[in-house]
Amino acid sequence: MDVMDLGEVESRAYGTRSENGVLDIVIGAGLLGYGLLAHIGAYLVPSYCLGLALLLNRLVVVPRVGRVRFAANRRARERMGIVLIALLILLPLPIGLAVFFADRLSGLTGFVSANLTIALGLSIALGMSVVAWAKSAGRFFVFAVMALVNFAGAQFSAQSLPWPMIATGAPIIAVGIILIARFAMKNPVQRAEAA
DSSP states (O other), X not given: OOOOOHHHHHHHHHHHHHTSSHHHHHHHHHHHHHHHSTTTTGGGHHHHHHHHHHHHIXXXXXXXXXXXXXXXXXXXXXXXXXXXXXXXXXXXXXXXXXXXXXXXXXXXXXXXXXXXXXXHHHHHHHHHHHHHHHHXXXXXXXXXXXXXXXXXXXXXXXOOTHHHHHHHHHHHHHHHHHHHHHHHHHSOOOOOOOO
């Protein structure tokens, strides 16, 4: 009888979960959505990203690998990642409120408002770095560098804010589509045979 190493099985299942491309597609679609809908309906982006994540998981991931409850240390790492991402999302709010309500720009608020595109790119890059750490998915470090380059390039070339979001989101979606197609081919749906 073969001895099964449950830690190795869990590691492979965790890797499969982070390599299925769903997170890439959702993050890329979010950036693309914010870029394309910046002036008309950016408030809809979180809703469609959540719907897209649920739909892809239900149609692609769960039928192929099922649901897995990971060990406490992996769940704690993911929870810490979610908390860090939430803090990174909330970080620009006080600065944005200070800029919005200030009679005159001074100090930090003046610097941030003059370099808003780079500040947003840095926030996105930090968020992607946290995702890379929490999900053990190193490609998000590459996405973080790409975001910094795109947002810094947009700042220095005086492009409007939607362009770096589109330039960052589109390649991330492309990577996600490749990963989800590879995941679907590598893990065919197992159908129960009729009795």
